[in-house]
Amino acid sequence: MKTIAVLSRKGGAGKTTVAVSLGIAAQQAGLKAVVADIDPIRSAAVALRGRTAPASILIETTPGKLRAVRDACWRNGCNLLIVDTPPAPTSDVVKAIDVADFCLAVARPSALDIAAIH
Ligand SMILES: Nc1ncnc2c1ncn2[C@@H]1O[C@H](COP(=O)(O)OP(=O)(O)O)[C@@H](O)[C@H]1O
Ligand SMILES: [Mg+2]
Numbered sequence: 001m002k003t004i005a006v007l008s009r010k011g012g013a014g015k016t017t018v019a020v021s022l023g024i025a026a027q028q029a030g031l032k033a034v035v036a037d038i039d040p041i042r043s044a045a046v047a048l049r050g051r052t053a054p055a056s057i058l059i060e061t062t063p064g065k066l067r068a069v070r071d072a073c074w075r076n077g078c079n080l081l082i083v084d085t086p087p088a089p090t091s092d093v094v095k096a097i098d099v100a101d102f103c104l105a106v107a108r109p110s111a112l113d114i115a116a117i118h
Pocket of ligand 2: 015016017039043044084085
């Protein structure tokens with residue numbers, strides 16, 4: 001199993017869109033995928049809540065529970081865990097980075113988005 005953390009310090013960069021799209025694309029490609037929403041705004045959850053077929057890919061959780069979520073996904077034969085993160089606080093995003101094999105930093109092609117990557 002691989003874990004991808006989708007992150008950006010800036011809101012509105014496209015994190016949730018990328019995380020949800022990756023999760024659905026992975027499921028459609030035959031992978032057992034899960035999107036873990038750790039953003040209290042719950043945008044990924046809003047996008048995925050009504051989507052139960054062929055199987056729900058949504059887990060609504062908190063940064064502190066991410067390690068347990070990752071272990072549970074692994075035990076249940078999950079292939080891909082995608083973590084949708086909030087733009088802040090940094091300590092919450094670091095928890096997602098800690099469990100990730102790969103971090104995907106999302107940015108619009110604008111000066112402020114690119115500055116937020118640093
Ligand atoms: N590649 C894209 N092109 C155009 N609009 C996008 C793109 N990705 C996201 N958006 C739009 O930008 C807004 C913010 O995206 P969102 O994924 O919620 O960002 P974040 O999770 O970083 O706050 C949404 O209205 C979304 O539809
Ligand atoms: Mg978001």
